[in-house]
Amino acid sequence: MTKATSTQILLASRPSGWPTQENFTVQTVELPELETGEIRVRNEFISVDPYMRGRMNDTRSYIPPFQIGEQILGGAIGRVIETADAAFPAGTLVQHQLGWSDTVQAGSSNFKPAPDLPGVSSSLRLHILGMTGLTAYVGLSAIANLAEGETVFVSGAAGAVGTAAGQIAKLMGAKRVIGSAGSAEKVELLTSKYGYDAAFNYKDGDVREQLAAAAPEGIDVFFDNVGGDHLEAALAAFNDGGRAALCGAIASYNTTEPAPGPQNMSNLITRGLKLQGFTLSSYLELAPEFGERMGQWFSEGKIAYDETIVDGIENTVDAFLGMMRGANTGKMLVRI
Template identity: 50%
Template structure:
């Protein structure tokens, strides 16, 4: 047993609902006293937490696919930790676990709400927040189930240097795509996609109209589009689709901070003549694919065939700055906030 830990925790709370782009003053870091764990509970010291684009939606009031965070309450999100105290036979002390109790350094949780993770030699625990976690599964589900990818497809990925997009493009390449095209927001990200991840080509969407840049990158059209951005990128993809093109709509980060409704694609009429399919999805509806995903992707990570990159910020104090930077595209690969060294 690692020993009893203080149950005074540091936690980030939502101080105010943001209007447009979130500001540092919309959040506050507080100390919270927790009672000792009771039967069926565990104490988890967090090693790393995730910041993700979907969290911006949870800061708004109103109904969405994920419950809104309440002002004055501790926020939630994916985190990886070690169990330092346990009152449950199902979750032993020293277990590596995933939780939805991010945005804090220590948590007292019902054992049934944590998932014990396998110990994977040579794989950092934080990978369970990225390539082997929700972003990786999102890439797998969107590409293979929603977009019905098949070898020989030409694939276009927006937000291609992010946690999800970077995995989508590599999975498509490893499974026989004819070409993989990525869109990203800086020249360095474009170089990373082509020189390290094996994308056929990529472009910086700041360099001109996306439709024009995509037409140059894919002169013969695209078969699959994986959308992390929405807006102009989605319109460009619709215009570039070949017959029977398929789109998996994962996110629309270009509009997350909008204060007014944004215009939709103006070329939806093409969907009929080209017989296109656009399917939105939330990864939590596809948990049945997780076992197959882990079986297939873990060896790709271990062997180095799947290139993984993290943008790491150190310490709970950096959680909000990391999140704000994420929304501005300040990450390459998965944005992680490291909270503690792994004692194992």
């Protein structure tokens, strides 16, 4: 009987600025026999996400940094292929956070069963029906307190969180939703497919001017995935009482020098604004509420999504680097 193996991506060294292939190594290891209570899972899809870049640095954050020489962790979904826990029979679809490998085995408490949805790819559990959609929902509801009739600006709107945020904002009653993206094709998709009322290409010119033109009556809520000039533009466009949910700052993830912050922070005082950063781990109690509302919207056909899929565990780093550079529309995934 051939031994089972697992091909895994490890952090080889901490990136300085943009990560490169040299910061990672691929290894294939033999897996030991299962112990009682363990299961072995063959992944179907692996998630690559912007926040992972932060964990590659050795800095204080809400989750500890990845360790050099250890495997990159993150969301994935797969099926049980061998089991030593009767509660997880072979074939069970399971989600986990054990990350960048094609096959994983561990105690079953590390896995959460994910009911198969007829006609729906398991990959959706890693984005619109999962953490990504929940992130958009938490930012708009619990952080920004979006109210009906308000105007919302989403930066990096063609990414996984951004495509979810625009649609959820409209379904929550936003009057006008504006998005920024990094190509003409993405901008077109935002208005044609994702329900954005207006969109602009941030590479076309000054973000502040483009936002002002798209939001002649100002903005009330800002969902930020980008930071930098996008945050400064939002601070300039905010109406009194505006709220920002700061979800990501991809503009600064790969810089080596700290970038200066917005020049117009004093607007926070004169307009009574709120900026609040958040990470999903503090808001997981909203998952049931999100699941109910998103399940309803999804079953009614009100939710569009895109996936950008890279095949093969050995191409995971390529997928990650492409996502950081905006090569994806919607969710970037690795298919095993």
